Amino acid sequence: MGPRIALAVFALLNSVFWGFLAGCWRWRPELVERLAIRLGTRRGHERYLKSAPAWGRLAAVLTGFWITAAALYLVGDRTKSPFAVIVLFTIAACFLIMAIVAGGILVRTVGFGDSSATDSGQQPV
Numbered sequence: 001m002g003p004r005i006a007l008a009v010f011a012l013l014n015s016v017f018w019g020f021l022a023g024c025w026r027w028r029p030e031l032v033e034r035l036a037i038r039l040g041t042r043r044g045h046e047r048y049l050k051s052a053p054a055w056g057r058l059a060a061v062l063t064g065f066w067i068t069a070a071a072l073y074l075v076g077d078r079t080k081s082p083f084a085v086i087v088l089f090t091i092a093a094c095f096l097i098m099a100i101v102a103g104g105i106l107v108r109t110v111g112f113g114d115s116s117a118t119d120s121g122q123q124p125v
Contacts, residue, residue, distance in 0.1 A: 004073050011070035018063040025056030051110045058102040065095035 024031045029052035072088040079085060 004076065008070045008073040011066045011073060015063050015066035015070065018059045018066060022056050022059035022063055025052045025059060029055075051106065054102070054106045054109045058099060058106055061095055061099045061102050065092060065099060068092040068095055 068088055068091045072085070072092060075084055075088060
């Protein structure tokens with residue numbers, strides 16, 4: 001198995017994981033709370049459930065990015081038309097920009113920086 005195929009398989013597995021998380025955050029946010037990755041559970045149940053749609057949007061955008069990356073890995077050197085590579089790269093860049101925007105919205109919604117130091121009893125820096 002070549003390195004491009006390995007990267008494509010890795011990207012597809014990543015997209016499956018993020019797609020699963022996006023689906024869970026969309027339809028069953030309490031299921032994500034029970035996963036071993038402990039996303040969103042340290043801030044309290046109500047605050048986590050309010051921010052679940054934002055987490056779901058971020059996961060959905062990352063799913064699209066990884067699917068596009070897998071297609072780019074597979075098509076990259078096998079196509080005779082550079083237009084296909086340019087289009088896939090542009091789509092991947094758009095998904096990445098949307099992920100950055102969704103992450104910014106998530107930080108504003110959840111507020112990671114406003115009370116993280118004071119929750120553990122430490123003084124803010």
